[in-house]
Amino acid sequence: MNALAAIRSLLRTDLKVGRVVPPAGYTARLTIFTSGAMAFLAVFALALSLATGRLADRWGAELARTATVRISAPAGQVEAQTQAALRVLETTPGIARSRALDREEEQALLEPWFGPDLPLEGLPVPRLIEVIEEGEGYDRDGLRLRLQAEAPGAVLDDHTRWRAPLIRAADRLRLLGLAALLLIAAATAAMITLAAQAALAANSQVIRVLRLVGARDVYIAHAFVRRFTLRALAGAAGGTLAGMLAIALLPRAGAEGGFLTGLGFQGAHWLWPLCIPVLAAIVALLATRVAAFRSLGELT
C-alpha cells in the first residue's frame, strides 16, 4: 500500500514539484538513452537465461526418461542373456517398457559410421535394449545388481554420464544470464547516479534558493527523484519494446537451429521483459534518492 501511494504521488501531475527545478538539458537525454540501451541488453540477457533454463530442463527430462542395456556375450549366449535381461526389466518397478532393438535398427544406428552394407551377423556387435522409464524412475543400483545376477554380459547405461555436463553447461549459461542482468541493473544505477549528481550540481543555486525559502530536503529530493524515475521508466520502456521486437523477429531455423532459435520467449515468458521498465524505474528512484540526500546533506 505504501509503495503504491509513493508511486501515485510520483505520477500525480504535481506541476509545482516538477517545475521548481529548471528543465534539464543533456542529463535528461542521457538518462533516457542509457536506460533504453540497458533495457535492450537486459531483454537479451533475460532471453538467454530463460532459454538456457528451458534447454536444461528439456535435456534433463528427455534424457532422464530413457536408458539402454547393452549385452555383450559370447555368440551362443547373447540371445539367452537378452531374454533374461528383458525379464528382469519387465519386473522392475519404474520401467514402462523395454524392447530389444532388432538387427535392422542396430544396422541403422551403425550406418553413419560403417555404411549400409555392414554384415552384422559376422561381428560381435552387442545387442541393445531400449528402456523407457515411468513415474519416479527405477532404482539404478538395484537394477544393476539384478542384471549382473541374471545376465552377466548386460551393462546398464542410463546416460547420466554424458547428460550431466550438458545440463551443467546450460545451468552455467543461465547463471551467466542472471549475472548479466544484475550487472546491467548495477550499471544503470551507477549511470543514473552520475547523471543525478550532475543535475544536482548544475542546480546547486536553485537548491540553495529552495532551502532558503523553507523547502525540506524531501521536497527538493522528490523533484529530482520524480524526474529521473520517469525518464528511466520511459527510456527502459522504449528499450524493452525494441528488444522484444528484435527477439520476435529472430529468423526461425526450425529444428536444425536448435539452441539458437530456442533463444526467445515462449508463452507466458513474454511477460517477463515487461518487468524491466519497472525495475529500471525502481533502480533510478533509489539511485537518485541516495544521490540527492547525499548532496543535500553537504549544504547548510
Add this chain to the structure above:
Amino acid sequence: MQRLKRLRLLGKRVAVWTVVEGAQVIELADVSYSYGGGALLSDINLSLGPGSFHFLTGPSGAGKTTLLKLCYAELLPTSGRVALFEEDVRTMDRDAVARLRRRVGVVHQDCQFLDHLSVAENVALPLTVAGRDVAAQASNLKELLGWVGLTAQAESRPPQLSGGERQRAALARAVIMDPEVIIADEPTGNIDWDMSLRLLTLLIELNRMGKMILIASHDLNLIRSAKSEVAARVLRIRNRSVQLAAVDL
C-alpha cells in the same frame, strides 16, 4: 510571548496562541563568529522580543549580513548560543531549519530567485515548497504584488527586473507566508526614496500586526523616518560587537 503552537487535538490541527512571559524570538548569548580568520563578531549578546522593530547599522564589511545570517540559522555561531523561538539552532535538524524558515521571512542582500519561474511564481515559492495551495492564495498574491508595485511584472522572469524591482519582489516573497519575523538585509539598497518609504510603510504595518522586524540598513534617513512612526531601536556594529545606538541619530 505570543507563540503559535500546533496541537493535535482529536486528529485536527488546531492553532493555539499561547502567551509565554519573557520569551524572546531571537536570542544570542556570547556569540562569536569568524569565517576562518580572526573573529568578525565576538561576544555578542542580543535579545529581540516579539513585536519589536530593530535596525542594524554599521560600516560596510562590519558583519551586518553575517549577523543576520546567524539570526535565521544560515550560519551557525563559532561559539556561543543562538536560539530562535527558544530553540537552540545547534540542536535543530535540517527539517527543523526548513520549518523555521517558514516562520522567518528573509529579504537577502543578493536577492536570489529561480530564473526559470515568473516573478509571481517566485513570490509564491515559499507557499509552493510548504505544500500550500497557491491557487487558493491567488488574490493575496495579487494584492501583495500590487503593494510592492510589481503587478505589471508578475509574469516577467527575474533576470528582466531592475535591482529595485528585485528587492521589492524579494520583500514580497519574504512576507507571503505571513511569518512571525521579518529579517531584511538592505531592502532599500537600490530603491528610490519614494519606493523606500512605501516599503518602510509596509514593514511598519506588518510590525503593527505584531510581527518582529529586523532590518540591516545604511540609510539614516530611512531610519529617522521609521523612528517617527514606530518605536524602532537601532543596533550598531562597532568593534566586532553590537551596541544600542544613541536615541538621536
